Amino acid sequence: MNHPLVSLTIDGIAVQAAPGSTILKAAQQAGIEIPTICYHDHCTANGLCRICVVEVSGARTLVPACVATVQDGMIIHTQSERVRRSRRTILEMLYSSVDLSEAPEIETLALVYGADSQRFPGAQRREPPLIDDNPMYIRDYAKCILCWRCVQVCAEDAQYTYALNFSGRGFETQISTFYHHPMPETTCVFCGQCVGVCPTGALKPKREWLLEKGYTPEAIMGLTRNERRGKKRREGLSH
Ligand code: SF4
Numbered sequence: 001m002n003h004p005l006v007s008l009t010i011d012g013i014a015v016q017a018a019p020g021s022t023i024l025k026a027a028q029q030a031g032i033e034i035p036t037i038c039y040h041d042h043c044t045a046n047g048l049c050r051i052c053v054v055e056v057s058g059a060r061t062l063v064p065a066c067v068a069t070v071q072d073g074m075i076i077h078t079q080s081e082r083v084r085r086s087r088r089t090i091l092e093m094l095y096s097s098v099d100l101s102e103a104p105e106i107e108t109l110a111l112v113y114g115a116d117s118q119r120f121p122g123a124q125r126r127e128p129p130l131i132d133d134n135p136m137y138i139r140d141y142a143k144c145i146l147c148w149r150c151v152q153v154c155a156e157d158a159q160y161t162y163a164l165n166f167s168g169r170g171f172e173t174q175i176s177t178f179y180h181h182p183m184p185e186t187t188c189v190f191c192g193q194c195v196g197v198c199p200t201g202a203l204k205p206k207r208e209w210l211l212e213k214g215y216t217p218e219a220i221m222g223l224t225r226n227e228r229r230g231k232k233r234r235e236g237l238s239h
């Protein structure tokens with residue numbers, strides 16, 4: 001049985017969407033772009049970053065468009081002053097605590113919303129040391145915005161490997177392996193999907209990272225090849 005479409009208004013445009021659609025999808029369908037950071041088309045939406053908030057008439061708080069579903073008669077504003085100020089502040093807070101120098105999509109949003117990267121100069125920054133514990137990719141959590149995409153693709157959204165989760169609480173929360181074990185000692189199969197969905201360069205292919213550090217391609221091949229042999233030796237797989 002076909003369910004009737006839901007009728008709503010987004011930025012003055014009459015939109016009809018399937019029941020259960022998110023506001024984000026309904027807006028996209030109408031050609032209206034709502035910014036996202038933690039949301040990824042192939043990952044479960046968790047509504048973590050709040051950059052996608054919109055104003056819904058009659059609602060007390062701003063609503064995250066990536067998880068909130070459409071309701072009949074909704075009147076939505078995606079670019080009101082309140083929405084833009086909220087997005088700007090979120091971006092400024094991100095800038096105050098993590099290194100976004102390799103997050104081009106977020107940097108573009110900062111320009112669009114006029115975010116001042118220096119607005120909170122005294123804020124405590126998250127600067128854990130870079131983790132280089134395997135031949136395939138490095139983890140630089142000083143660049144991590146805790147979007148959760150890597151955890152999701154490592155789990156039910158794709159790989160069902162569960163090598164990644166988080167450690168710590170509050171400000172100390174960080175993506176991690178179980179008991180901080182080095183990656184080769186976890187269930188990680190080095191599929192690379194976490195690196196593929198990371199929006200900030202916190203996860204980066206090891207060879208790319210070495211190239212940026214000035215190593216020659218030959219040295220990089222030698223280094224990563226040797227490391228792989230070392231890993232095999234540790235696992236007793238080679239002689
Ligand atoms: S490492 Fe990357 S993908 Fe994982 S939570 Fe941090 S920013 Fe998101």
Ligand code: FES
Pocket residue numbers: 035036037038039046047048049050051052053064065066067
């Ligand atoms: S994109 Fe919706 S909360 Fe992050």
